[in-house]
Amino acid sequence: MDRRVVKTRKEIRNALLSLMEEKDFEVITVLDITKRANINRGTFYLHYVDKYEMLEKYEQELFEKLEHVAMEYLQDDDTMDKFLHSRYPAIVHVFHLLQEEQELLTILLKTRGFFSFQDRIKNTFIYMFRNNIPFKVSEHPFLYPIEFLALFASAMFISVIQYWIQSDMKQTPEQLAQMVWDIFLKGPMGAFGVLPFTE
Amino acid sequence: MDRRVVKTRKEIRNALLSLMEEKDFEVITVLDITKRANINRGTFYLHYVDKYEMLEKYEQELFEKLEHVAMEYLQDDDTMDKFLHSRYPAIVHVFHLLQEEQELLTILLKTRGFFSFQDRIKNTFIYMFRNNIPFKVSEHPFLYPIEFLALFASAMFISVIQYWIQSDMKQTPEQLAQMVWDIFLKGPMGAFGVLPFTE
DNA sequence: CCTCTTTCTGAACACACTGTTGTATAAAGT
């Protein structure tokens, strides 16, 4: 790709990241971005339809990276135990990636909100639940449709990310992965320290 | 309150609800709203600063109703069992209210997204966790900070609502309350039909 | 019913940002 294109898009991206530290996406104009990026306003429109499409493309890029990592770890586990052990490093890896992209991640969650990002993650979960759940698990009768569980898993996943961002990303990816597993396996009350139905 | 004010605000609200069936909030203009509402554009600004403040106020109203219902059911339960039984009707009641307000609810979740709505719900959960958890539960060591659990509970709650809307609100409030409890107590995997650590 | 007050209307205004276009220039690719 033309070096000028690479440079321009990089400057647009940096301009947005910089502006987002000052104000919300909604009130940022194309003019703001191009001023900050030191490019002509018309040039912006050579690359993106509008500021919303720009953000969508950033989201798409990030999600593709995440998905790529997630798919690397896909494997057939024939027992629950193997399943748990093979998933943990995948989650850790994903959180490492998110840590590298924290500015963009924060912006995407704040602006595009839960749903667009969550929808993508949900679909990935649906795929994984359909194709990558150990045989022993899928012998169980599902109490709820798989779409609901995927929705729920993605909401949980994003909640952990949200918590991470709100607490200034102090936790390590390993700690986060642990949190995800705890809640996924034990449920909120279980993670709270209360085992279900034991008293 | 002046009948004209009541009438105007009602027409603005209906206009928005009507327009949202055709296009997203972002592309709806004040002009669109006032045309549909058959009022002067200037009149809109006598009531709201802009379209965003308008939506915030709608959200505020809905949330206050929800909170009011939730608080009605607050009581001191000294056992886990009493706690579970006293909470269930509260959740059912909340879902009934949400069913009545389904158009607005759908718009708020689609537009304002997860976060603003979730933040309010989260804070309510924090309050309830702090003040309304049976004594026996709070004897347990908390594995995670209460803010995280409140965040998570609110995400779960909204996920159920999301699922409800996506499936055209076919489920009854009672079924939804059951789902919430299932996941809250058993966790996603447990609700999936897999008991944790049993194999 | 009458009066006073509030709200709404209609029209106009400056303003900001948008998205596009045409020409010129600079920088890349080959």
Next chain:
DNA sequence: ACTTTATACAACAGTGTGTTCAGAAAGAGG
């Protein structure tokens, strides 16, 4: 060196915003 392509500059019409003001309409209160 030559061709292609990206960007700059500047101008344009268009759309929506938020505000203002005089006048009309409707409600509130006696």
